[in-house]
Amino acid sequence: MNYEEVLTNAKKNIGPNCKVCPVCNGLGCGNLMPGPGSKAPGNGAHDNYTAWRKIRLNMDTIGSPDPIDTSVELFGRKLAFPLLTAPIGSIRLQFNPSDDVADFNEKCMAACETRGILHAYGNGLEQRIWDEAILSGRRHGNTGIPVFNPDTPENIEKLMDLYHNDLPAAMCMVLDSAGLPHLRKLNGKGGTKTIGELRRLKAYSKVPMIFKGIMTAEGARKAVDAGADAIIVSNHGGRVVPETPGTADVLPEIVDAVKGETKILVDGGIRYGSDIFKALAMGADACLICRPVLIAYYGGGQEGIELYLDRIRAELSDAMYMCGARKIPDITNRMIRRM
Ligand SMILES: Cc1cc2nc3c(=O)[nH]c(=O)nc-3n(C[C@H](O)[C@H](O)[C@H](O)COP(=O)(O)O)c2cc1C
Structure with a gap:
């Protein structure tokens, strides 16, 4: 299989909500939710995509002929390159009623194992998904990172306890899911969280604690005050509130505010x-990708995801080669330009 075949297969398998556009830039799906779109008016995913296009690479090919090394250390692991596949809670609700996110998580963890990276995963409010993901983690080099939806500290601690014998590289809470109406309706506890509640979770976790859904320097500061080992600069792909800036637009001020105090991831x-x-040159430590990984899954399961990851890693390696970086720490802000 090649990546073009993956896209052709994905078109057949993914169902009517995703058009498998030549570039996954949020234009084809607009505000289609359920589906892969963004909250009305539906420009969030496209604004995220566009924000990266405003940054360009400064090419410089006078330098060392040394080979490229894309590896990094993150959460005590050596990753082959600084990427995590991003969490998706429910594909049954968003794509086809017969789909199961447990299978997506299994295939992602398998692909991440062979490609040397990590998969962050959600559960779509189905308790069994955590149990199945723990088994997938056991099968695939413990490559999974659970991403809990907002809930009471008591309930999150119960979920953390499930991992007693299978500690992941890190655990995460997706704070911006406070914007998902079905979560708030569920038990009234799915809304915004206080610094005190986050501090309690950080203290309870036996592994690094990540807070996902940070979009301001002030939010990043609060997450650091709560003890975040890492934050994920993210607006949930435009799905939780309309009219936020693109994540690449806010990354610099967040880096200025908390770089060195916590790891900074971005999606x-x-x-x-x-x-x-570009993200690394701006000061991020790693990135996450969501929708195109899902397309790769629908187009070729584990192999489809592996092909997609190979492509992304090769592109990163090329960018490093052409801008004069041989190792990830060589990448600096001087290698990019804001247009
Ligand atoms: C269909 C769909 C479901 C998602 N479900 C979750 C989720 O359960 N938990 C979460 O933290 N993020 C969830 N996200 C957000 C993604 O993890 C990611 O933050 C966002 O899509 C931005 O990445 P992208 O532009 O590469 O898609 C979801 C995104 C999509 C499109």
Whole structure:
């Protein structure tokens, strides 16, 4: 199989909600929710994508002929390159009623194991998904990172306890899911969280604690005050509130505010290895990609995801080669330009 075949297969399998556009830039799906779109008016995913396009690479090919090394250390692991596949809670609700996110998580963890990276996963409010993901983690080199929806500290601690014998590289809470109406309706506890509640979770976790859904320097500061080992700069792909800036637009002020105090990850519209290069040049430690990984899954399961990851890693490696970086720490802000 090649990546073009993956896209052709995905068109047949993914169902009517996703058009498998030549570039996954949020234009084809607009505000289609359920589906892969963004909250009305539906420009969030596209704004994320566009924000990365405003940044360009400064090419410089006078330098060392040394080979490229894309590896990084994150959460005590050596990753082959600085990427995580991003969490998706429910594909049954968003794509086809017969689909199961447990299978997506299994295939992602398997692909991440062979490609040397990590998969962050959600559960779509189905308790069994955590149990199945723990088993997938056991089968696939413990490559999974659970991403819990907002809930009471008591309930999150119960979920953390499930991992007693299978500690993941890190655990995460997706704070911006406070914007999902079905979560708030569920038990009234799915809304915004206080610094005190986050501090309690950080203290309870036996592994690094990540807070996902940070979009301001002030939010990043609060997450650091709560003890975040890492934050994910993310607007949930435009799905929780309309009219936020693109994540690439806010990344610099967040880096200025908390770089060195916590790891900084970013997602939203990252579609090429060169986008990862840009994020690292801006001060991020790693990136996440969501929608195109799902398309790759529908187009070829584990193999489809592996082909997609190979492509992204090769693009990152090319960008490094052409801008004079041989190792990830060589990448600096001087290698990019804001247009
Ligand atoms: C269909 C769909 C479901 C998602 N479900 C979750 C989820 O359960 N938990 C979560 O933290 N993020 C969820 N996200 C957000 C993604 O993890 C990611 O933050 C966002 O899509 C931006 O990345 P992208 O532009 O590469 O898609 C979901 C996104 C999509 C499109």
